[in-house]
Amino acid sequence: MNLFKRKPYVETHPHRQPERHFNQKVPDNMFIQCPHCKEGAYYKAFGAFRVCPNCGYGMRLKAQERLDMLTADYTPWDTELQTKDPLNFPGYDQKLAKAQAATGLNDSVWTGEARIAGANVALGIMDPFFIMGSLGTITGEKITRLFERALNKQLPVVIFTASGGARMQEGMPALMQMAKISQAVARHSAAGLFYLTILTDPTTGGVTASFAMQGDIIAAEPHTLVGFAGRRVIEQTIHKKLPEDFQSGENLQKHGFVDSIVPREKLGAFIAQVVRLNQPEEE
Amino acid sequence: MAQKKTAAEVVQAARSADKISTKTLINGLFNDFVELHGDRNGGDDPAIIGGIARLGNRAVTVIATQKGETVEEKIATHYGDPEPEGYRKALRLMRQAAKFNRPIITLINTAGAYPGADAEAHGQGEAIAALLQASYDLPVPFIATIFGEGGSGGALALACADEVWMFENSIYSVLSPEGFASILWKDSTRADEAAGLMKLTPNDLLDMKIIDTIIPEPANQDRLLKNLKKKLLLKLADLSQLSGEELIQKRLARFREF
Numbered sequence: 001m002n003l004f005k006r007k008p009y010v011e012t013h014p015h016r017q018p019e020r021h022f023n024q025k026v027p028d029n030m031f032i033q034c035p036h037c038k039e040g041a042y043y044k045a046f047g048a049f050r051v052c053p054n055c056g057y058g059m060r061l062k063a064q065e066r067l068d069m070l071t072a073d074y075t076p077w078d079t080e081l082q083t084k085d086p087l088n089f090p091g092y093d094q095k096l097a098k099a100q101a102a103t104g105l106n107d108s109v110w111t112g113e114a115r116i117a118g119a120n121v122a123l124g125i126m127d128p129f130f131i132m133g134s135l136g137t138i139t140g141e142k143i144t145r146l147f148e149r150a151l152n153k154q155l156p157v158v159i160f161t162a163s164g165g166a167r168m169q170e171g172m173p174a175l176m177q178m179a180k181i182s183q184a185v186a187r188h189s190a191a192g193l194f195y196l197t198i199l200t201d202p203t204t205g206g207v208t209a210s211f212a213m214q215g216d217i218i219a220a221e222p223h224t225l226v227g228f229a230g231r232r233v234i235e236q237t238i239h240k241k242l243p244e245d246f247q248s249g250e251n252l253q254k255h256g257f258v259d260s261i262v263p264r265e266k267l268g269a270f271i272a273q274v275v276r277l278n279q280p281e282e283e
Numbered sequence: 284m285a286q287k288k289t290a291a292e293v294v295q296a297a298r299s300a301d302k303i304s305t306k307t308l309i310n311g312l313f314n315d316f317v318e319l320h321g322d323r324n325g326g327d328d329p330a331i332i333g334g335i336a337r338l339g340n341r342a343v344t345v346i347a348t349q350k351g352e353t354v355e356e357k358i359a360t361h362y363g364d365p366e367p368e369g370y371r372k373a374l375r376l377m378r379q380a381a382k383f384n385r386p387i388i389t390l391i392n393t394a395g396a397y398p399g400a401d402a403e404a405h406g407q408g409e410a411i412a413a414l415l416q417a418s419y420d421l422p423v424p425f426i427a428t429i430f431g432e433g434g435s436g437g438a439l440a441l442a443c444a445d446e447v448w449m450f451e452n453s454i455y456s457v458l459s460p461e462g463f464a465s466i467l468w469k470d471s472t473r474a475d476e477a478a479g480l481m482k483l484t485p486n487d488l489l490d491m492k493i494i495d496t497i498i499p500e501p502a503n504q505d506r507l508l509k510n511l512k513k514k515l516l517l518k519l520a521d522l523s524q525l526s527g528e529e530l531i532q533k534r535l536a537r538f539r540e541f
Contacts, residue, residue: 166480176457176493182415182418183415183418206436209407228398228408232397256406257408
């Protein structure tokens with residue numbers, strides 16, 4: 001045995017930049033794991049509608065992204081309204097500023113008039129990236145005005161819901177939005193006008209317990225989480241694990257609360273179709 | 284009114300075991316109470332008591348949540364957390380009240396709608412949503428009183444009224460202080476601190492015009508009942524001056540402010 005023979009150590013230079021450029025050629029986000037089925041796929045396989053090629057789950061979208069998928073013909077409403085921060089909640093203004101910068105919205109819903117596949121509608125799109133799409137006072141005000149304007153203009157209303165529920169940083173004034181919106185929905189409905197809700201991932205809490213469940217027709221994207229109480233709260237209450245798909249649009253459909261599961265890429269045509277079927281016959 | 288309590292003390296008092304029970308309230312305020320059961324859709328939830336009764340000389344519809352007094356009742360009512368069948372019973376009785384032009388009196392003490400698996404599958408969200416919408420077409424006087432806990436959508440479902448009152452020792456909030464603390468700080472033991480931030484006391488909510496009146500809560504229950512009954516009678520007489528259409532318009536205007 002030769003004690004003095006050099007062992008074949010490999011020298012490493014942790015501070016030196018690698019000479020080969022694999023990193024630049026394989027950027028992050030090339031492969032995306034589907035949050036629903038957990039399968040990974042090349043990002044391009046998700047396509048323009050950002051739908052999992054394996055299970056059909058639609059990735060969560062910002063309101064503007066969803067709007068761009070539906071139409072280029074729209075007029076936004078009430079983009080200037082700002083919350084009065086009713087609880088003077090510590091740190092809330094920073095949280096809001098961050099959400100506004102991330103989504104380009106004044107609050108958690110985009111509202112306006114839009115033409116989708118030839119059908120004119122008053123459109124609301126909630127943004128799950130704006131403080132979890134939570135229902136704040138301005139969210140509520142924008143949706144209420146959406147129904148009021150739709151009533152004046154005799155337009156149908158289409159709302160894409162996505163929400164963690166009432167916004168706790170705005171306390172009781174946030175909860176009151178559920179009542180305010182519900183009454184606006186009722187007035188719009190009493191005038192014989194059509195309201196379509198499209199449940200998107202996730203629709204929960206106070207939004208499920210108000211306007212999400214008040215549509216004349218209720219549709220859902222595939223594998224959308226829809227529920228009232230949170231999954232963990234239910235499991236802690238009943239001391240049992242819930243089945244994986246318990247709070248899905250598909251399961252709610254089995255129980256009679258959802259009319260139709262519509263794949264994202266067909267939503268535009270679906271909206272136009274049901275809007276036309278719900279319009280008074282033209283002579 | 285007694286010396287001002289902290290928000291955390293109000294939360295405690297709202298949940299106190301000495302809190303007046305639903306049955307004591309109903310028996311003390313009304314005569315001739317006839318309990319009516321069932322949602323006519325396959326269920327009856329004991330967490331909501333409904334029925335018809337006389338307030339003074341006027342027939343009214345009474346809808347109340349109850350936490351139960353015996354252990355059996357507490358289990359059956361999930362300690363006062365209604366299921367969709369309860370909310371559908373409430374809606375049925377409200378529609379019946381409208382048909383017979385009876386005022387609606389609701390009495391609320393619930394931590395919230397029950398978060399159970401069956402409740403979820405039977406459409407807890409839809410059942411509450413239907414009640415919120417119904418306030419638009421109930422052309423009768425409607426007074427809601429929160430006498431203990433007013434937990435989120437599960438309480439709001441019964442409180443889209445012309446007048447919303449709260450007992451001195453009661454709370455009305457978007458979620459429990461414990462839930463609030465555990466979401467915000469991942470620490471449910473900071474509930475007292477959360478209660479202070481949440482503006483859930485009757486005084487805070489009166490300032491924000493979420494409620495209209497605070498009902499004093501003397502230790503003597505007879506005095507409490509007598510005073511509440513008098514207030515209800517006066518307000519009903521007042522609201523009865525308005526037509527059904529005027530009541531609805533005023534109710535819409537009340538909630539449109541928020």
